Amino acid sequence: MKLVVLGGGGVRSPFLAKSIVSNAHIANITEVVFMDNDGEKLNIFGGLSKIISERINSDIQFDYTTDAEEALKDADFIITTLRVGGDVCRTYDERVCLDLGVLGQETTGAGGFGMAMRSIPTLLEYCDIIKKVSKENALIFNFTNPSGLVTQALRDAGHNNVYGICDAPSEFIKQMIRAVDSTAEEFSVKCYGLNHLSWFKDAKVNGVDVMDKLLNDEAVYNSTDMRSFDRELVKIMGDTLMNDYLQYYYYRERKVDKIKSAKCTRGETILDINARMFEKLKGIDVEKNYDEAFDIYMEHYMERENSYGLIETGVERIDLLEKMTIDQFIDEPDEGGYAGVALNFIKAFVGGKACEMVLSIPNNGAIKELEDTDVVEISCIIEKGKVTPVPVDDIHAMQVNLMKIMKLYERTAVKAITNTSREKAIKALTIHPLVNSYSLAKEIVDQFIDKYQVYTAKWH
Structure with missing residues (x-):
């Protein structure tokens, strides 16, 4: 089976490569290709990814290229993770909005529209190439932001093989599992809403309701994504847990003020970190000096990831990351991220054991207040050749x-x-x-x- 990543020259590529190759057996992946139209960045981040892939599993054929048709030829699975226009356009999206007193956040905010203007036409072109050269039933997993809006556009254009994936719901579910001292096998919860605009209810452990425990545990409001929300708001919203990105809707003016008072936006922070990283890396032969290259990469990646949410909230992320050597990085157990979501989907979809996960797919009556063709983010049952959203009743009027x-x-x-x-x-x-x-x-x-x-x- 062949898996292709469109946007393989991105900064997260080494982590994505590790997740894919470490878990390739789950979906019988034997060939991986990272494609990006920025050859210079692809040579660095794709090059690091190739070395990591070979050290984890040399039996996987790993390549990278700037040729989309070459990459997508006979592909079984495609992950899209594009940033059309790069970091510079992201900073402009944010500043245009912020200067007008509007949130420019790249998914929920008006800045997301700017990104969609660039992302959707580009992805529609890629989908046409996929239709022409990839396997007839190739599956596309969209991670390009704003993921829900982009997935809606691709579905509306008739690309019914596209599924939106996001690691935010799965990461929050992991936090909930730890909060009730449970396991993934024992725990269940219903997620429903839209991408970066979703709620969680009916949490159970071995069929026993644990919602009250989660809703009233002070630790949940201190050490999970629920730390962004007041208990009073949770009560007003009908006693459901919330996707972290809902803070941009319910604390809008605070977020605008926080970002305005900061020295720079999130996009400007990323632009600076990535520029410094790229400047140091572009003079290094990654293949010959991969330890040095990886050390520079990891130093800047940690700075980037550990600053996530800091501007908007004023507090550090819950799970601060520590710098690793390449050997430590390879030996560290992989938690999957959005690649894990895609691979687990593939395993169940092509004939493995049925599983439940959160995806962005057409509603098809699962949320009766929305249209059937509306792409929603919702818990789904995946089994051989079939994806079924889990129906959700009694949704609070404010959420609807x-x-x-x-x-x-x-x-x-x-x-x-x-x-x-x-x-x-x-x-x-x-x-x-x-x-x-x-x-x-x-x-x-x-x-x-x-x-x-x-x-x-x-x-x-």
Whole structure:
């Protein structure tokens, strides 16, 4: 089986390669190809990934290339993890919005629309190539942000082999499992909503309800993603646990103030760290000096990851990472991340034991308040050749309201981007609850179109 990663020249590539190769047996993966159109970065991060792959499992054929058709030829599985426009465009997305007093966060915020303007057309082109040269029933796992919106666009275009994946729900579920001193086999919970806008309820251990324990345990509000939320808000929302990204909706003005008072945005932080890393790495022969290259890589990667959420919350992440040598990195047990989600999906889908996981897929009646074609983030049962969302009843009215508004935004945004329509784009951002203003939406859209001429030349 052949697995291809589109966006294989990204900074996270060595971690992604480790996860894929370490768990390749789960899905009978024998060939892995990392593809990226930035050859210079691919040579560094793809090169590091290849060395890691060979040291973990030399039986896996691992290659990297800038040729999309070559990479995707006869592929069985594809993971998309693109950042179209790079870190520079991300910083512009954020600043345009922030200067207008609007959250520019790259998935939930209006900045996500800027990223979608670049990501969706590019991924539609890749999907056409996949249709032409990959295996007939190739599966596509989209991790490109804003993941829910992008997955909706690809599904709307008829690419019914696309599944949105995100490691946020699975990581939070791991935190819940630790909080009740349980195991993945014993624990179950229903996730429902949209990507980066989801809730969790009906948590059980061996069929016994543990929601009250999770909702009222002080440690949960100190040492899990629930530390972003007040207990009173949880009660108001109907006593359900929440995806960490919901903080951007329920504490909107605090987040804007926090980011404005910081010296730089998250995107600007990443741009600086990555630029310093790349400058040090580009003069090194990765193949001959991989220990030195990996040491530089890991130093900057730790700085990047350990600063996650710091600007927006003012507190460090829960699980601070420690710098490792390449040997320590390879020996460290792998927790999977979004690659693990994809590989476990593959195993169950192609004929393994049925499993449950959170995916972004068409609703198909699981949340009755939304349309069947709406892509939702929801617990799913995966078994041979079939993916079934777990129905969710009795959803709190406030949650339904936010979901319906955001889906109206997403539907309109997809139409705007696929039809290159300025008017529809303004309409979409006017709907968005974190913008909710025609004048602001108009200003944001016009600045994006003007700035991204290489991507927006056909917009009208």
